[in-house]
Amino acid sequence: MTGSTNNSEKYTxxxxxSVVSAHSVRRASESAVFVLPRLKSPMRLLDFGCGPGTITVDLAEHLLPGGSVVGIDSSEIVIDQARSTAIARNLSNARFEVKSIYQTGYPEESFDAAYAHQVLQHLSEPVRALEEAKRILKPGGICAAREVDWGTAAIWPEDERLSLFLDVYRRVAERNGGDANAGRSLKQWFGDAGFADLLVTTSTWSFADEAGLKWWGEQWAERILHSDLARRAVEYGIASEGDLSEISRGWLDWIVGPGALFAFTQVEVVGVKR
Ligand SMILES: C[S@@+](CC[C@H](N)C(=O)[O-])C[C@H]1O[C@@H](n2cnc3c(N)ncnc32)[C@H](O)[C@@H]1O
Structure with a gap:
């Protein structure tokens, strides 16, 4: 990977x-709806921390006929997947590169828009990342980001295994240098990075119907056993493997629980480079 990140920072x-497939269902029509009206051909957009790129290719399509998108991520695995998705969608205006968000290497004032979805929460220096986004934007260019706030999570029915999940998730994210409650700090971070004319909106992710409960519950039942979240929780002494098995079982039981529901808040900010 080119460009260094803070050495102690780890992507949770x-x-x-199980992680990449969950991220691959995302679409710009949901994840970027708060900024889509401000993105128009022939803009050039940088999607930083683009992951498997399903949102990025939607943005590329949205910016046709004259606009284009560059997606960057520190992981070669997801960049390869994003490139394949762009080819499958026949989009030649989307390019993907393995790069650090902190040091993209792009010339100053070379993009019209920057976008990040569920990325800043994983960074130990989110303001530095936003400053890099500001550097590559032209004057008048816009930066848009959306971050979850896990501290707003409402789970029903109450279950101590899922309360433990929330605690484990928050502590692992923090130990990795991130912030599980990033949503509430997002406006502050944009201000600290020097963006102007901040527009703040919120939306909610909720799961309550049969398909939604199954999708949300099953992915976490698997991720808490097999993803880096599980590995780090044990490595940091935050949870035992037995705890993780209990949490996994808790998610599967929740899917079929009476009145089951999960909801949490997403915070969205758009700022302008003056
Ligand atoms: C939660 S995923 C979000 C992916 C995508 N934006 C989406 O919403 O589907 C966060 C992504 O940020 C990437 N990432 C984390 N830290 C990074 C860094 N310092 N530089 C570049 N990418 C980073 C991870 O590899 C991961 O793919």
Whole structure:
């Protein structure tokens, strides 16, 4: 990977199949709806921390006929997947590169827009990442980001195994240098990075119907056993393998629990480079 990140920073989820497949269902029509009206051809957009690129290729399509998108991520695994998705969608205006968010190497004032979805929460220096986004933007260019706030999670029915999950997740993310409650700090980070004219909106992810409960519950039942989140929880002494098995079972039981529901808040900010 080119460009260094803070050495102690670790991406909480890692790129286990269970993680990447969950991220691959994302679409710009949901994940970027708060900024889509401000993105127009022939803009050039940088998607930083693009993951498997399903949102990125939607943005590339949105910016046709004259616009283009560059997606960057520190993981070669997801960049390869993103390139394949762009080819499968026949989009020649999307390019993907393995790069660090902190040091992209792109010239100053070379993009019209920057976008990040569920990325800043994993960084130990989110303001430095936003400053790099600001550096590569032209004056008048916009930066948009959306981050979850796990501290707003509402889970029903109450289950101590899922309360333990929330605690394990928050502590592992923090130990990795991130912030599971990033949503509530997002506006502050944009201000600290020097963006102006901040527009803040919120939305909710909720799972309550049969398909939603199954999708959300089954992915966490697997991720808490097999992803980097599990590995680090044990390595840091935050949870035992027995605890993780209990949590996994808790997610599967939750799917079929009476009145089952999960909801949490997403915070969205768009700022302008003056
Ligand atoms: C939660 S995923 C989000 C992916 C995508 N934006 C989405 O919403 O589907 C976060 C991504 O940020 C990437 N990432 C984390 N730290 C990074 C860094 N310092 N530089 C570049 N990418 C980074 C990870 O590899 C991961 O693919």
């Amino acid at each position: 989820h890692g790129h286990h199949r």
